Amino acid sequence: MGYNFSKRTKHFTLPKQWASMRVAKQLEKETGNKIIHCEKGDYQGPDFETPQHILDATVDALEAGYVRYDPGPGLPELREYIATETMKDRRPGTNPEEVIITAGAKNALTMSLLTILEDGDEVVFPNPGYPPDEVWAKYANAKIQHTPLNKGDWQYDIAKLDKMVTDKTKLLIINTPQRPNGQLVENPEEIAEIVLKHPDLLVITDEIFSQVIYDGQKHNTISSIPEMRDRCIVIDTWSKTYAMTGWRIGFAVANEEIITKLSIFLQDSITNVAAFIQRAAFEAVSGPQDWTIAKRELLQHKRDLMVKGLNEVPGIECVTPPGSFYCFPDISGTGLTSQEFTDKLVVEAGVAVVAGTAFGTQGEGFVRITFAISDDDIHEGIERMKKLFLNK
Ligand SMILES: Cc1ncc(COP(=O)(O)O)c(C=O)c1O
Numbered sequence: 001m002g003y004n005f006s007k008r009t010k011h012f013t014l015p016k017q018w019a020s021m022r023v024a025k026q027l028e029k030e031t032g033n034k035i036i037h038c039e040k041g042d043y044q045g046p047d048f049e050t051p052q053h054i055l056d057a058t059v060d061a062l063e064a065g066y067v068r069y070d071p072g073p074g075l076p077e078l079r080e081y082i083a084t085e086t087m088k089d090r091r092p093g094t095n096p097e098e099v100i101i102t103a104g105a106k107n108a109l110t111m112s113l114l115t116i117l118e119d120g121d122e123v124v125f126p127n128p129g130y131p132p133d134e135v136w137a138k139y140a141n142a143k144i145q146h147t148p149l150n151k152g153d154w155q156y157d158i159a160k161l162d163k164m165v166t167d168k169t170k171l172l173i174i175n176t177p178q179r180p181n182g183q184l185v186e187n188p189e190e191i192a193e194i195v196l197k198h199p200d201l202l203v204i205t206d207e208i209f210s211q212v213i214y215d216g217q218k219h220n221t222i223s224s225i226p227e228m229r230d231r232c233i234v235i236d237t238w239s240k241t242y243a244m245t246g247w248r249i250g251f252a253v254a255n256e257e258i259i260t261k262l263s264i265f266l267q268d269s270i271t272n273v274a275a276f277i278q279r280a281a282f283e284a285v286s287g288p289q290d291w292t293i294a295k296r297e298l299l300q301h302k303r304d305l306m307v308k309g310l311n312e313v314p315g316i317e318c319v320t321p322p323g324s325f326y327c328f329p330d331i332s333g334t335g336l337t338s339q340e341f342t343d344k345l346v347v348e349a350g351v352a353v354v355a356g357t358a359f360g361t362q363g364e365g366f367v368r369i370t371f372a373i374s375d376d377d378i379h380e381g382i383e384r385m386k387k388l389f390l391n392k
Pocket residue numbers: 041103104105106107130175179206208236237238239245249250
């Protein structure tokens with residue numbers, strides 16, 4: 001029997017950026033050999049367990065009865081904390097009604113895209129960018145445009161962006177620190193100038209790595225520009241800041257009218273984010289921040305280890321990313337395309353990475369490599385790459 005699915009899901013395919021993970025898993029199963037997992041967008045190994053005080057707060061919340069439906073935009077104490085503390089510099093003067101707690105940043109992104117976009121609306125994505133966003137833009141039947149980021153420093157090309165954005169553009173997507181390359185968007189003021197020329201244009205600013213920035217650099221967001229305050233939906237998550245990827249909790253901050261729409265969407269879809277998870281998230285943000293500070297230092301060390309190692313591999317050049325837990329080295333010197341490199345590396349050396357093209361055409365010649373893994377795996381992964389490309 002053939003199922004008659006909605007035409008809107010015609011473009012649904014398994015996520016490209018997880019293709020490497022699927023291949024690596026299969027190879028591990030078939031060969032029994034150890035694969036070095038640099039392809040995951042997640043923390044791995046004992047260096048990155050969720051902090052104990054957050055686990056304790058979860059158990060306390062379960063025992064205290066936070067186990068029922070709790071429809072709505074989130075626990076008042078959590079919305080209040082995000083509004084007054086987390087957003088203090090990022091969007092001064094935020095009130096709790098402008099905050100919604102979501103099932104991860106992805107849930108906030110999905111709801112925002114589906115709430116704003118409709119048939120024929122133009123939406124501008126960075127290239128490379130975050131593919132799941134595009135799934136929902138397509139679902140809404142919006143017209144997707146890609147603004148190519150400059151290869152190498154991965155900044156928005158202001159002249160190109162200015163030309164692309166018109167009064168038909170309804171939404172612009174920004175991601176800083178960027179995925180897949182770890183660069184910070186350095187020119188939010190110039191982007192804001194373009195946005196402000198178009199009275200109805202909104203911005204989604206995806207800031208999931210806001211706390212994973214190195215060398216003492218600070219997170220800078222377009223939403224802190226006063227005129228941009230009500231033009232932005234700021235999206236962030238507990239996933240990366242507190243190694244809570246599997247807990248599925250994040251938030252969005254925007255004008256109350258937008259948040260009310262998102263709240264209806266949330267209540268009519270998932271009802272609410274589990275209340276005991278929200279209590280854990282409250283402990284995470286309002287409790288001691290030692291873990292996040294220590295892990296940032298540890299990640300910086302791992303980043304330096306990975307970048308140094310990659311630059312010793314023939315054919316690979318890697319700049320040091322100021323944020324995120326990804327390197328995005330240029331592998332074009334190996335003579336392979338991103339996909340060829342990715343396939344060869346996992347099959348012949350047992351190191352899994354993600355082809356840059358999984359994030360857009362501008363990713364050709366690059367691969368994404370996660371360094372949130374053990375030091376031993378970083379060393380082993382680099383040694384395997386050296387062996388493979390020295391003997392080419
Ligand atoms: C750019 C970007 N946005 C959103 C997400 C999803 O985050 P969450 O785990 O909070 O859903 C990810 C996940 O890695 C991401 O890379």
